[in-house]
Amino acid sequence: MKILYLVEQFNPDSFTDIEVFTYELCLMMQKNGYNVKIITCFSSYNTCNNKRINKNHFVEFIYKGIPILNLDGKEFQIKVLKDLIRKENPDVIHVEYPFRTIELIKVTKELGIPYVLNLCDKYLINEHIKAIDHSFKDIFFSAKKVIALNLSVKKSYEKYFQDLKITILHEEVANKNFLTIEQIAYKYERIYRIKDSKL
Amino acid sequence: MLNKYIRTFSMYFQGTVWYIKAYGIKMFLRKLRHEAKLILSSFFERGNEARRKLISFYEDEEASFFDDIVSVIIPTKNAGSEFEQILYMIRSQKGIKDIEIIIVDSGSSDSTLEISKRYKAKIIQIPPEKFTHSYSRNLGAENTEGNYILFMTQDACPPNDTWIYELLSALENTGSVAVSCAEFQRSDSDLFYRVISWRHSRILGIDSNDRILKKPVIEDVTSLRKNGQLSDVACLIMKDVFLKYKHRTNYAEDLDLGIRLVRDGFKLVLVSSAKVIHSHNRDAYYYLKREFVETFFLKDIFKNFDILPIEFSSLRFEIINTYCLINYVVDDKISTIELPCKFDEFYNSITKIINSEYTYEIFKNYGINYQNKNYNDENLLAFIKKIMELNSVVVDTSSNKGLLIAKLRYSICLILEYMKGCYEEIDEHMLEDFKASIYKFFASSCGRFLSSCYIAGTDEDKDMLKEVYHELFKGV
Numbered sequence: 001m002k003i004l005y006l007v008e009q010f011n012p013d014s015f016t017d018i019e020v021f022t023y024e025l026c027l028m029m030q031k032n033g034y035n036v037k038i039i040t041c042f043s044s045y046n047t048c049n050n051k052r053i054n055k056n057h058f059v060e061f062i063y064k065g066i067p068i069l070n071l072d073g074k075e076f077q078i079k080v081l082k083d084l085i086r087k088e089n090p091d092v093i094h095v096e097y098p099f100r101t102i103e104l105i106k107v108t109k110e111l112g113i114p115y116v117l118n119l120c121d122k123y124l125i126n127e128h129i130k131a132i133d134h135s136f137k138d139i140f141f142s143a144k145k146v147i148a149l150n151l152s153v154k155k156s157y158e159k160y161f162q163d164l165k166i167t168i169l170h171e172e173v174a175n176k177n178f179l180t181i182e183q184i185a186y187k188y189e190r191i192y193r194i195k196d197s198k199l
Numbered sequence: 200m201l202n203k204y205i206r207t208f209s210m211y212f213q214g215t216v217w218y219i220k221a222y223g224i225k226m227f228l229r230k231l232r233h234e235a236k237l238i239l240s241s242f243f244e245r246g247n248e249a250r251r252k253l254i255s256f257y258e259d260e261e262a263s264f265f266d267d268i269v270s271v272i273i274p275t276k277n278a279g280s281e282f283e284q285i286l287y288m289i290r291s292q293k294g295i296k297d298i299e300i301i302i303v304d305s306g307s308s309d310s311t312l313e314i315s316k317r318y319k320a321k322i323i324q325i326p327p328e329k330f331t332h333s334y335s336r337n338l339g340a341e342n343t344e345g346n347y348i349l350f351m352t353q354d355a356c357p358p359n360d361t362w363i364y365e366l367l368s369a370l371e372n373t374g375s376v377a378v379s380c381a382e383f384q385r386s387d388s389d390l391f392y393r394v395i396s397w398r399h400s401r402i403l404g405i406d407s408n409d410r411i412l413k414k415p416v417i418e419d420v421t422s423l424r425k426n427g428q429l430s431d432v433a434c435l436i437m438k439d440v441f442l443k444y445k446h447r448t449n450y451a452e453d454l455d456l457g458i459r460l461v462r463d464g465f466k467l468v469l470v471s472s473a474k475v476i477h478s479h480n481r482d483a484y485y486y487l488k489r490e491f492v493e494t495f496f497l498k499d500i501f502k503n504f505d506i507l508p509i510e511f512s513s514l515r516f517e518i519i520n521t522y523c524l525i526n527y528v529v530d531d532k533i534s535t536i537e538l539p540c541k542f543d544e545f546y547n548s549i550t551k552i553i554n555s556e557y558t559y560e561i562f563k564n565y566g567i568n569y570q571n572k573n574y575n576d577e578n579l580l581a582f583i584k585k586i587m588e589l590n591s592v593v594v595d596t597s598s599n600k601g602l603l604i605a606k607l608r609y610s611i612c613l614i615l616e617y618m619k620g621c622y623e624e625i626d627e628h629m630l631e632d633f634k635a636s637i638y639k640f641f642a643s644s645c646g647r648f649l650s651s652c653y654i655a656g657t658d659e660d661k662d663m664l665k666e667v668y669h670e671l672f673k674g675v
């Protein structure tokens with residue numbers, strides 16, 4: 001089973017929380033026999049000496065065992081993005097920061113590939129609220145699963161998407177201070193693997 | 200697509216080569232005839248196909264509450280820093296009336312007992328010399344209050360708070376008496392462990408399904424293992440059934456119990472829809488010991504268990520020379536592969552390397568004293584040295600069958616078969632894991648061959664291996 005991770009930025013040189021989490025989740029899924037790849041819009045890769053540029057001008061490199069494909073901040077035509085996703089042929093796509101990778105999610109939806117949305121912060125929705133139109137809503141409601149980082153993020157999104165079912169996956173980490181990356185990855189595995197599963 | 204078939208064929212081909220070299224063409228033809236019978240019998244059994252769709256039991260909106268006590272039994276000895284989290288997760292389980300935790304401790308000197316008390320576990324202490332896998336678990340079971348017993352190990356962790364509920368549901372919904380589950384790998388799990396775990400799941404048929412196990416039509420080693428495999432890493436069993444049968448062997452006690460249960464007409468269930476967090480990252484020498492010990496017990500459990508006909512003088516020659524060959528291949532051949540590269544390129548390079556013919560002169564610089572410390576533990580090296588010192592009989596190299604090398608070629612094909620499922624590109628990171636796993640496969644094959652040598656060998660061989668026998672039986 002192949003899983004693509006869409007994340008706005010992935011900087012091996014300067015990680016932030018979401019990047020650390022995405023990398024560790026990828027590694028856990030790979031350890032459990034899944035084929036994983038990260039697609040990112042921005043990345044610095046100065047310390048990665050294995051980078052190469054493919055024919056579509058995407059920059060590819062491997063960071064500690066995880067293959068990364070970087071769009072390098074460029075805007076690509078829908079056809080190019082569609083070809084990219086088609087070529088990767090994933091079984092499921094996991095999205096961090098949905099607003100920042102919106103074009104890729106649209107393409108994913110068009111291709112009929114199931115996707116999971118991870119809502120990481122509440123500020124983005126406020127920032128993008130004016131842009132929320134029917135197609136945006138459709139992207140949220142068509143997701144295999146929508147996951148919020150915590151209750152506060154969930155409530156922020158529920159203001160705009162009243163009927164959207166949002167699951168809190170990580171809250172237990174804060175509450176019980178006891179979930180490991182293995183336990184979190186196990187939850188995600190069930191989402192990717194089991195049809196319409198609950199957690 | 201064609202590549203995929205070529206690779207799979209290559210793996211089976213290497214497996215066949217190894218089997219013929221080890222057991223001879225006559226045994227191979229007998230095995231082939233037997234496998235054909237198995238395929239035929241499974242065709243007729245299809246109506247009874249015991250596979251279930253992969254669903255989560257907790258999906259049920261009207262999930263029931265089990266008005267029962269589940270007694271969790273964990274044999275411990277210095278359970279380590281993660282033990283508290285395991286107990287915490289067990290105590291957090293939902294959907295069950297109560298959980299009873301029973302710790303059977305055989306001489307912990309760390310905080311295991313203190314943590315156990317904090318989580319209100321019942322503690323049974325036994326002297327370390329009395330510990331066996333069966334004795335400690337039987338003792339724990341005799342002191343339980345629940346109707347269900349859940350055997351766990353001190354390094355197995357429930358992944359969520361509905362895990363026991365899901366196991367219990369699987370047991371109840373299928374009318375089985377015991378349930379075990381697949382493993383979810385830890386973050387430090389190495390490639391070797393992942394490959395053997397993946398192969399195990401494939402053999403058991405739980406890589407993408409849950410399975411109900413029952414008595415097979417043909418009771419050969421493979422069918423019985425496939426249909427009687429319980430695992431004490433996580434095994435939930437009805438208490439009344441367990442107390443009637445109990446564990447009785449000092450090793451592979453879970454498999455022995457499972458086989459006795461299916462033979463007596465009980466159903467068991469293996470689930471991959473619920474998993475337990477468990478894996479290892481052990482050194483190569485541990486796997487040598489484990490395989491050595493396992494062969495003795497499997498031989499006792501299965502009447503027709505194949506024992507490799509090999510003399511110690513020949514095996515000694517093979518162990519030393521194969522070890523030197525691996526050092527040569529790892530350092531002089533595999534390390535020169537240009538990275539990063541696509542998996543297909545990596546596959547072709549490795550296949551080319553392992554299919555090359557090597558003469559012993561090539562790798563004389565990588566002899567027994569060559570210490571490849573990146574991948575070898577000191578114990579393995581010390582053990583190989585000990586093997587070298589055991590016998591001074593000079594073996595005629597031309598009559599050597601090259602069994603270990605054939606087995607290793609097959610193992611490398613197996614690693615590649617696994618890797619193709621999760622790696623599209625290979626970098627230094629993965630290559631290191633790959634190299635280390637070659638040494639671990641080598642070590643486990645040595646263990647298997649040495650035990651065969653001891654079991655089927657001459658009195659002279661047994662005498663020579665006496666010290667090795669005692670060393671390898673310690674600590675598994």
